[in-house]
Amino acid sequence: MNDPGSSGPRVPELPPLDEQLRRLGQTVDLARRCPPSPTAFAVGAVIVAADGTELATGYSRETHPTDHAEEAALAKLAPGDPRLATAVLYSSLEPCGERASRPTTCAELIIAAGIPTVVYAWREPPLFVARAGAARLSAAGVTVVERPELAAEAREVNRNLLDGGA
Secondary structure, three states: OOOOOOOOOOOOOOOOHHHHHHHHHHHHHHHOOOOOOOOOOOOEEEEEOOOOOEEEEEEOOOOOOOOOHHHHHHOOOOOOOHHHHHOEEEEEEOOOOOOOOOOOOHHHHHHHHOOOEEEEEEOOOOOOOOOOHHHHHHHOOOEEEEOHHHHHHHHHHOOOOOHHHO
16 A cells, blocks of 8 residues: 555555544544534544644634534645645544535545544434545545544434434
């Protein structure tokens, strides 16, 4: 995959599992900061450079009522930032592949930013839109990793939307 003789783009190695889970825990903590909404999930996102440097964080509705977490984090970085080409984006929820609030989905924003790897905790339930983010990212060549070890925590942050608030 990372053959030095390969002419294709270099795919960054995934960080160790404990680091992935630590970063996903951070996304769940960010999701807890989200202003409540009856029509949108509370999500956190962290973008990390290949050397482990945290580049940006974001959470749903951070600066605007229709902000998604990935969108909020990406907005803090300059378009074309070369560090994005080897970065990992962590999200507490599968990035959206369909969106009701704005025309550009988080999957499209991630692809346009050139981020090669996405790690998320909880697969998006089809509550508001059809689940399509992971498939769209994969189709564009992005490495997508689901780490369900923190899915229950990400779901708990959104209990107001699920199971009648239970």
